Amino acid sequence: MSDASNILVTGGAGFIGAHTCEALVRAGFRPVIYDNLSNSNAAVLDRLERLTGSRPAFIHADIRDAHQLERVFTDTSFDAVIHLAGLKAVGESVEQPLHYYDVNVTGTLTLLAAMRQGNVRTLVFSSSATVYGDPATVPIHEDFPRQPTNPYGRTKMVVEDILADLAGSDPDWRFALLRYFNPIGAHESGLIGEDPSGIPGNLLPYVAQVAVGRRQELSVFGNDYPTPDGTGVRDYIHVVDLAEGHIAALTHLTAQGGFVTTNLGTGNGFSVLEIVQAFERASGRRIPLRFAPRRPGDIAACYADPSHANRLLGWKALRDIDTMCADAWRWQSRNPHGYGGKDGS
Ligand code: NAD
Ligand code: UD1
Secondary structure (H helix, E strand, O other), rough: OOOOOOOEEEOOOOOHHHHHHHHHHHHEEEEEEOOOOOOOOOOHHHHHHHHHHHOOOEEEEEOOOOHHHHHHHHHOOHHHHEEOOOOOOOOHHHHOOOHHHHHHHHHHHHHHHHHHHOOOOOOOOEEEEHHHHHHHHOOOOOOOOOOOOOOHHHHHHHHHHHHHHHHHOOOOOEEEEEEEEEOOOOOOOOEEEEOOOOOOHHHHHHHHHHOOOOOEEEEEEOOOOOOOOOOOOOOOEEEHHHHHHHHHHHHHHHHHHEEEEEEEEOOOOEEHHHHHHHHHHHOOOOOOOOEEEEOOOOEEOOEEEEEEHHHHHHHOOOHHHHHHHHHHHHHHHOOOOOOOOOOOO
């Protein structure tokens, strides 16, 4: 048994979680995954073992299960928790707000109570750029007002507030609130990647499934936005850069403690059409598309000012849009039906 630090990764079997586990192993940590597999597949454990040479410990359980969490902190000594378990589909959150508040907010409260009991007080939390809603200007700084426009975004804002209150009550707590922009791509090995169930709601997995032949054409939601080509502009960040941002946050908290809130983005905005072109370059395939009406709740442009994370954490996104698309394509073309061949089409 090595003396590497144990890090509990809730939601560690998911898209960002799996890449974070890989980055943790690379940085010398030992991730322990806690996940109920409601939006992921146990096959990711085999892939992580192939990729890193060690199989992460896995606890198949729900984040709202207080007894199970208590046992986890009794059985193993953890240095910190990276909390990614949660629900993330905006449309679903409008239809099922109670379920979203239950998993995302009650789940976090249950986790925090177990951490306090187990005397673990360092947590990295996955927040989202969605807390900014429709920003008055771009790029977005951390001190912009939070005005989420849907229940999913509000669950993230509520959790941010809970963590701030807890930090105010007891200086021993150490928190990093990471506001992700649009994570895409996959590990360069093609072994782990994004595997959405059903019809993808997000742009990149949809484009990738068109390229691989699972979907006929992309609907571009709106071409009359006040952007250079009329389509929506976002800050796409390679998921491995994002994963490495967690290591930087963890290292910062361990060394300096405190309460950190920071954007994780690249600072560059790309339009839907630019993404389609980049994916065509990466895959060598044509992506048929048609213009469709705007998607309700969408905004014109959203991209980060990443300078706070650059300064504070010494972290910077390194991978460009062509690398993001090439890696996403390698994953998609080698695993046309994701981890398990479960195809919701
Ligand atoms: P994901 O769905 O791939 O991963 C989430 C993981 O949490 C899944 O493995 C799922 O099975 C697990 N989970 C869900 N409910 C659970 C529960 N009740 N108990 C235990 N485990 C549970 O999503 P992701 O893209 O990897 O996102 C991870 C986190 O990052 C989420 O909290 C999400 O809100 C946040 N986030 C994601 C994005 C994005 O664009 N992907 C952007 C901003 C923030
Ligand atoms: C969405 C969520 C956001 C969440 C993020 C990650 C909404 C309104 N926002 O962000 O809260 O944090 O996903 O889960 O749902 N597009 C198309 N065709 C498609 C899909 C998308 O044209 O089939 C366009 C969108 O209009 C947008 C861009 O592509 O301009 C990116 O969309 P998407 O990947 O869904 O991300 P966001 O909307 O930024």
